[in-house]
Amino acid sequence: MELKTIAFDVMGSDNGLIPAVDAAIKLLSERKDLKIIFVGDEEQLKAKLATKKYDKNRVEVINTTQVIEMTDGIMDIRRKKDSSMVKALELVRDGQADAITTGGATAPFIAGCQFILKPLDGISKTAFMPVIPTINANRQTMLLDVGANIEIKGEDLEKYAIMASAYAKAVLGVDRPEVALLNIGEEKSKGLDFHREAYQLMANNKNLSFVGNIESRYITNGLVDIIISDGYGGNLALKSFEGMGKNLLSEIKAALTKNIWRKIAALSLRKAFKEVANKFDYKNYAGAILLGVSKIAFKSHGSSDTQSFFATLRMTYEAITNDVITKMKSAIGD
Known part of the structure; x- marks a missing residue:
């Protein structure tokens, strides 16, 4: 079974990574064809994951040393190259993940999607x-x-x-x-x-x-x-x-x-x-897809709790499942 993979930037939101991890583990239990790559502080992530039951074959942790803060601007995407947001975007760009989900700062996220994922042709x-x-x-x-x-x-x-x-x-x-x-x-x-x-x-x-x-x-x-x-x-x-x-x-x-x-x-x-x-x-509709970029990119509220992150991750999964980027490319080219 081919796994659908989400690169999940769990740093930079208002409530820390605990609600993000809780939401991801819940969705993993419901979607057996899903893999989550947690991107962020490895020590914090492994400490939280140690308290959870999950399929270890469908979870990966990638350590980063920097965080895009809510007060950061668009140029911090270039300055903070080892941030969780940048690394998650690069995973999607390089084909190691099908989509990104983040609760991080909006302006840097839009800039990162433009610089790293690139716009769709004609957009x-x-x-x-x-x-x-x-x-x-x-x-x-x-x-x-x-x-x-x-x-x-x-x-x-x-x-x-x-x-x-x-x-x-x-x-x-x-x-x-x-x-x-x-x-x-x-x-x-x-x-x-x-x-x-x-x-x-x-x-x-x-x-x-x-x-x-x-x-x-x-x-x-x-x-x-x-x-x-x-x-x-x-x-x-x-x-x-x-x-x-x-x-x-x-x-x-x-x-x-x-x-x-x-x-x-x-x-x-x-x-x-x-x-x-x-x-x-x-909170049940907390996610918003960023249309116009070449990969699937979802943003959740900066103040997201477990319910909000779960809704956003579910929407990300559905977008992957239904191959929305291919269908948008086709529509734009008509």
């Missing part, structure tokens, strides 16, 4: 693409870009749509993904110059199922499969969604536990509330 701008849960039980929505690039052209957004459509077909099994453009109104004349340019390009692209503009209030309604945005607007929309979801669940919990009578009444609805909370918990 000049990369895009982070998370999956967004929706109220439609039969549909998740992918939003991109959410922060990789803020200076953009209409043709870049069209290429985002092409790559995202290929991903949706491969991973989510959507035959013809519907695509919308995030804008301040539904009319095609709305937005800045690059919005209007992107609108025309996508509307005229027969390989895309473009349905027009969409406002941010409809992101979680499940109306479309893919929402295209520049990195600035997409990041604002994503962070607003995450914050509102967290605050709403907190307020509901506070209201239901305000007094003993509400607590008693809430017991009968506990299962229902748990289902909703789980569905919209961003």
